[in-house]
Amino acid sequence: MKLVKEKGVQRIEGGTILSPLGYKAGGLHAGLRYAKKDFGVIYSEKPAHCGAVYTQSHFQAAPLKVTQESISQTHKLQAIVVNSAIANACTGEQGLKDAYQTREWIADRFQIPEEYVAVASTGVIGEWLPMEKMKKGCTEIKVDGNPEDAHAFQQAILTTDTVEKTSCCQVLIDGKTVTIGGCGKGSGMIHPNMATMLGFITTDATIPSDVLQSALKTAIDQSFNQITVDGETSTNDMVISMANGMVEHDALGESHPDWHHFQAGLNTVCEDLAKQIARDGEGATKLVEVSVTGANSHQDANIVAKKIVGSNLVKTAIFGGDPNWGRIVGAMGHSGVDLNPHQCDISIGDITVFSNGTPQPFNEEEVSRYMQAEQVNINVFLYDGEGKGKAWGCDLTYDYVKINASYRT
Amino acid sequence: MKLVKEKGVQRIEGGTILSPLGYKAGGLHAGLRYAKKDFGVIYSEKPAHCGAVYTQSHFQAAPLKVTQESISQTHKLQAIVVNSAIANACTGEQGLKDAYQTREWIADRFQIPEEYVAVASTGVIGEWLPMEKMKKGCTEIKVDGNPEDAHAFQQAILTTDTVEKTSCCQVLIDGKTVTIGGCGKGSGMIHPNMATMLGFITTDATIPSDVLQSALKTAIDQSFNQITVDGETSTNDMVISMANGMVEHDALGESHPDWHHFQAGLNTVCEDLAKQIARDGEGATKLVEVSVTGANSHQDANIVAKKIVGSNLVKTAIFGGDPNWGRIVGAMGHSGVDLNPHQCDISIGDITVFSNGTPQPFNEEEVSRYMQAEQVNINVFLYDGEGKGKAWGCDLTYDYVKINASYRT
Numbered sequence: 001m002k003l004v005k006e007k008g009v010q011r012i013e014g015g016t017i018l019s020p021l022g023y024k025a026g027g028l029h030a031g032l033r034y035a036k037k038d039f040g041v042i043y044s045e046k047p048a049h050c051g052a053v054y055t056q057s058h059f060q061a062a063p064l065k066v067t068q069e070s071i072s073q074t075h076k077l078q079a080i081v082v083n084s085a086i087a088n089a090c091t092g093e094q095g096l097k098d099a100y101q102t103r104e105w106i107a108d109r110f111q112i113p114e115e116y117v118a119v120a121s122t123g124v125i126g127e128w129l130p131m132e133k134m135k136k137g138c139t140e141i142k143v144d145g146n147p148e149d150a151h152a153f154q155q156a157i158l159t160t161d162t163v164e165k166t167s168c169c170q171v172l173i174d175g176k177t178v179t180i181g182g183c184g185k186g187s188g189m190i191h192p193n194m195a196t197m198l199g200f201i202t203t204d205a206t207i208p209s210d211v212l213q214s215a216l217k218t219a220i221d222q223s224f225n226q227i228t229v230d231g232e233t234s235t236n237d238m239v240i241s242m243a244n245g246m247v248e249h250d251a252l253g254e255s256h257p258d259w260h261h262f263q264a265g266l267n268t269v270c271e272d273l274a275k276q277i278a279r280d281g282e283g284a285t286k287l288v289e290v291s292v293t294g295a296n297s298h299q300d301a302n303i304v305a306k307k308i309v310g311s312n313l314v315k316t317a318i319f320g321g322d323p324n325w326g327r328i329v330g331a332m333g334h335s336g337v338d339l340n341p342h343q344c345d346i347s348i349g350d351i352t353v354f355s356n357g358t359p360q361p362f363n364e365e366e367v368s369r370y371m372q373a374e375q376v377n378i379n380v381f382l383y384d385g386e387g388k389g390k391a392w393g394c395d396l397t398y399d400y401v402k403i404n405a406s407y408r409t
Numbered sequence: 410m411k412l413v414k415e416k417g418v419q420r421i422e423g424g425t426i427l428s429p430l431g432y433k434a435g436g437l438h439a440g441l442r443y444a445k446k447d448f449g450v451i452y453s454e455k456p457a458h459c460g461a462v463y464t465q466s467h468f469q470a471a472p473l474k475v476t477q478e479s480i481s482q483t484h485k486l487q488a489i490v491v492n493s494a495i496a497n498a499c500t501g502e503q504g505l506k507d508a509y510q511t512r513e514w515i516a517d518r519f520q521i522p523e524e525y526v527a528v529a530s531t532g533v534i535g536e537w538l539p540m541e542k543m544k545k546g547c548t549e550i551k552v553d554g555n556p557e558d559a560h561a562f563q564q565a566i567l568t569t570d571t572v573e574k575t576s577c578c579q580v581l582i583d584g585k586t587v588t589i590g591g592c593g594k595g596s597g598m599i600h601p602n603m604a605t606m607l608g609f610i611t612t613d614a615t616i617p618s619d620v621l622q623s624a625l626k627t628a629i630d631q632s633f634n635q636i637t638v639d640g641e642t643s644t645n646d647m648v649i650s651m652a653n654g655m656v657e658h659d660a661l662g663e664s665h666p667d668w669h670h671f672q673a674g675l676n677t678v679c680e681d682l683a684k685q686i687a688r689d690g691e692g693a694t695k696l697v698e699v700s701v702t703g704a705n706s707h708q709d710a711n712i713v714a715k716k717i718v719g720s721n722l723v724k725t726a727i728f729g730g731d732p733n734w735g736r737i738v739g740a741m742g743h744s745g746v747d748l749n750p751h752q753c754d755i756s757i758g759d760i761t762v763f764s765n766g767t768p769q770p771f772n773e774e775e776v777s778r779y780m781q782a783e784q785v786n787i788n789v790f791l792y793d794g795e796g797k798g799k800a801w802g803c804d805l806t807y808d809y810v811k812i813n814a815s816y817r818t
Contacts, residue, residue: 057742059750090738090750092767125735126768234739312721313813320814326534329499330643333466341468341499358501359535397814398807404722405729405806 008171008261009268012179015168016150020179020204021246022046025149027156030137032085032123032130039137040156041106042080042200047116048242050077051213053220055237061089063119064238066099070115075209077242078116080200081106082157083134084185085123089235098129105138120198122159122185122236150183157185157198160282160403167272171261174249178205178262182269184239186277197277199224199239201269204246205262211253215263216241223270226302226391227278228310241266278392279375283399287375288318291390294382300337301382301389307335308378308391315396318376323367325353328378343383348376417580417670418677421588424577425559429588429613430655431455433554436565439546441494441532441539448546449565450515451489451609456525457651459486460622462629464646470498472528473647475508479524484618486651487525489609490515491566492543493594494532498644507538514547529607531568531594531645559592566594566607569691569812576681580670583658587614587671591678593648595686606686608633608648610678613655614671620662624672625650632679635711635800636687637719650675687801688784692808696784697727700799703791709746710791710798716744717787717800724805727785732776734762737787752792757785 018025027040052071054064071077081102088095099119107114121129143149154164168181184199201216220239252262279287290309295301308314311331317324325346332339342357349370352360370376376395427434436449461480463473480486490511497504508528516523530538552558563573577590593608610625629648661671688696699718704710717723720740726733734755741748751766758779761769779785 055742057739058748059738059742087735090735090763090766090768092751092765094767124733125738126763235735235742312809316810316813319810322815324533326496326499326644329468329534330466333464333468333644339467342501354499354535356501357499358503359499396810398810400721401725401728401805401807401810404725406731 009265010170011268012168012170015179015181016147016166017042017153017181017183017200017202018147018150019168019181020202022204022244023202024143024145025153026141026143027149027152027154028137028141030083031133032083037152037156038084039141040082040153041141041143042153042202043110043143044078044242044244046244046246047076047078048244049075049207049209049212050240050242051209051216052118052238052240053216055234057235059090059235061087061121061236062091062095062099063088063121064236065096066103067118067120067238070103070118074113074115076116077118077240078112079106079110080118080120080240081138082120082198083129083137084157084159086121086127086129087123087125087236088121088129089125091126091128094128098131098134101131102134102138105135109138109141118240120238120240122157122198125235154183159185161185161280163280165273165276165280167269169265169268171265173205173247173252173258173261176247176249178203178247180205180265180269182273184273184277186280197224197237199273201239201241201266203241203243205243205252206245206247206249207243207252207262212241212243215266218263219266219270222267223274226306226389227274228306228391228393275392278394281394282403283397283401284394285319285397286373286395288378288393288395289375289390290378290380292380292382293388294384295387295389296385297387298389299387301387302391303337304332304335304380305389305391307331308380309393312396315393318371319395319397321368321371323348323353323364323371329354332380339382340384345381347379418674419579420677421577421579424588424590425556425575426451426562426590426592426609426611427556427559428577428590429611431613431653432611433552434558434562435550435552436558436561437546437550439492440542441492446561446565447493448550449491449562450550450552451562451611452519452552453487453651453653455653455655456485456487457653458484458616458618458621459649459651460618460625461527461647461649462625464643466644468499468644470496470530470645471500471504471508472497472530473645474505475512476527476529476647479512479527483522483524485525486527486649487521488515488519489527489529489649490547491529491607492538492546493566493568495530495536495538496532496534496645497530497538498534500535500537503537507540507543510540511543511547514544518547518550527649529645529647529649531566531607534644563592568594570594570689572689574682574685574689576678578674578677580674582614582656582661582667582670585656585658587612587656589614589674589678591682593682593686595689606633606646608682610648610650610675612650612652614652614661615654615656615658616652616661616671621650621652624675627672628675628679631676632683635715635798636683637715637800637802684801687803690803691812692806692810693803694728694806695782695804697787697802697804698784698799699787699789701789701791702797703793704796704798705794706796707798708796710796711800712746713741713744713789714798714800716740717789718802721805724802727780728804728806730777730780732757732762732773732780738763741789748791749793754790756788
């Protein structure tokens with residue numbers, strides 16, 4: 001494992017959800033999908049404190065309801081079971097029963113209380129889970145403690161994703177090394193407030209559930225909640241974090257002298273995963289990062305950044321390598337944030353294209369060439385205050401249409 | 410001209426903005442575009458009362474500012490000058506000067522006060538108008554009073570549109586026939602609150618400007634503001650209506666016994682144009698109409714309808730003929746309206762696919778076949794109240810991406 005240092009946070013290249021002490025995982029093909037792995041479990045040797053954030057959709061899927069109920073009762077988790085292919089959303093009473101049944105099977109399998117099991121699903125809405133296959137998964141799943149099993153799990157949760165998403169970092173707490181690992185999946189229906197994605201974060205830190213919950217929310221607001229692939233919010237989105245306390249140190253809280261290390265580490269893992277999800281958006285050829293500074297507030301900056309990165313016209317222009325900054329202005333203009341059109345600068349990469357309400361002369365070919373890269377940065381400076389924010393997305397391509405015009409059929 | 414009767418409103422097939430008495434128009438190729446007509450004028454023999462609604466974008470284009478200023482001073486208009494190709498938006502002081510100059514040239518051309526001239530532009534943002542060509546347009550434009558000139562004007566305002574949009578109807582006021590004609594253009598950047606389109610409505614009714622303004626706002630809220638092609642709001646959107654009083658009757662107001670005739674006629678023209686714009690959305694192969702009933706309020710119904718019709722995932726599913734109603738639910742779930750997932754029915758055409766929180770068995774092939782039609786209707790029934798609303802859009806296709814990935818280059 002290679003170490004990459006950044007602001008007191010050491011990124012661990014190649015690290016996974018199994019890098020923190022005391023976690024095991026597994027993934028297998030239970031038959032929900034034609035061939036790909038479709039069923040996975042993360043298991044903690046000790047009951048872990050936990051935090052979770054759920055979709056803001058009013059149509060919350062059955063597994064989220066069951067998981068929310070479990071966590072609110074015990075504030076602890078020891079296992080997370082995930083299936084892809086079928087979302088178990090909009091499935092009425094039967095869907096709830098199926099989620100409870102899955103929870104029960106996993107509790108039996110690991111001999112732990114039912115309330116220590118979180119259930120997550122992703123896939124097509126409105127179909128019932130094939131419970132025989134789910135039972136097969138619950139019975140046959142193995143968690144041997146092999147670090148490579150992380151990949152089996154990570155593959156099992158993917159749907160239209162093309163790559164696994166993973167991140168890991170280490171921070172020092174009371175002089176001891178604490179590890180935070182994460183994985184996630186996209187890749188369509190990705191927009192605000194936990195829209196369409198699953199994220200799982202493990203750590204061996206010692207931290208109470210309420211503190212972890214609050215730290216997770218902070219990290220998510222500037223990462224997962226700032227990505228958009230297509231402006232959609234799913235019924236199944238959830239990010240769950242587990243902290244099993246395998247590294248003994250003074251319990252973390254905001255008054256702990258190393259608190260900011262932990263929060264920075266959690267932020268890093270969440271931002272890494274969020275960017276990987278955006279980059280792997282359905283049909284995407286590149287990652288788009290929009291950075292807004294000089295806004296009235298961080299919230300305003302985040303709103304404007306997300307509006308730009310979510311604009312279909314900006315996304316198609318980036319796909320086409322067309323430095324059509326008018327579309328950036330178009331998106332900003334209807335963000336809902338009060339902007340002064342005469343006080344704003346826009347640059348694509350390092351090249352200023354608009355300044356103080358007036359177009360700037362620039363070399364179109366140079367900007368177009370820059371836009372061919374794997375990542376395109378758009379920077380907006382407002383002259384209103386100290387607020388800053390970032391958002392991430394991807395380009396809108398023929399393949400997005402292709403993937404989504406023939407998802408099920 | 411063929412008459413089509415509907416609720417006291419007679420649609421006039423083949424009618425145009427020149428069907429009401431006292432209007433002339435013209436359109437020509439001023440050279441802003443390679444070959445297509447790109448410059449047009451509507452002229453009223455008498456100064457007309459007027460109403461206008463403008464984009465909600467904070468980045469309002471120069472012509473809108475000039476038009477707004479004119480109308481607020483005199484509340485009358487006698488000419489509207491429009492160019493396509495260049496939006497004259499985000500063009501700073503120079504852009505404002507150019508819009509004033511255009512207004513002056515048209516005022517000179519027709520020997521009318523400058524404040525009687527409205528200026529409208531559509532096209533690429535951030536480029537200055539080629540004023541020599543604009544001068545050529547202002548000098549050479551002819552308005553001979555030939556009814557066919559309406560088409561020259563209608564063609565001159567189009568950008569990526571593939572067809573002219575026009576509507577016309579007649580209503581009886583005090584036993585006299587009053588005619589309302591309209592035309593418009595889309596076809597990308599179309600979303601809420603006067604997003605990216607131009608609409609021009611002429612009538613020979615006698616109606617004060619403030620009453621016309623209020624009637625126009627009512628008509629627009631249930632028509633133009635309920636269409637979306639790509640969720641974008643442009644810098645240049647505006648709908649202008651002129652009423653020159655060539656048909657003499659008691660001035661219209663809400664207390665006039667035939668008031669509802671006029672409002673119904675205006676609603677009809679606006680809805681016709683809005684649907685034509687949605688149907689001709691960039692790359693669209695079909696019109697999508699979403700109807701929501703049983704909502705808590707009309708506003709809630711409108712919001713939910715527009716959210717569904719604007720969803721990229723719903724739009725691609727419709728393009729693919731995939732009856733994936735889960736995406737409809739997904740869009741409803743994050744509309745911001747408080748919904749009860751267990752109390753809602755969804756049908757595609759006449760076929761119920763979801764009822765009371767549970768998927769309904771249906772023949773997928775039958776629904777898929779229905780979705781191949783020129784128009785696809787989605788109906789949502791909530792069990793919350795009496796609110797109802799409609800929204801219109803189109804499917805999202807390869808051609809949308811193609812058109813927008815290479816708009817300028």
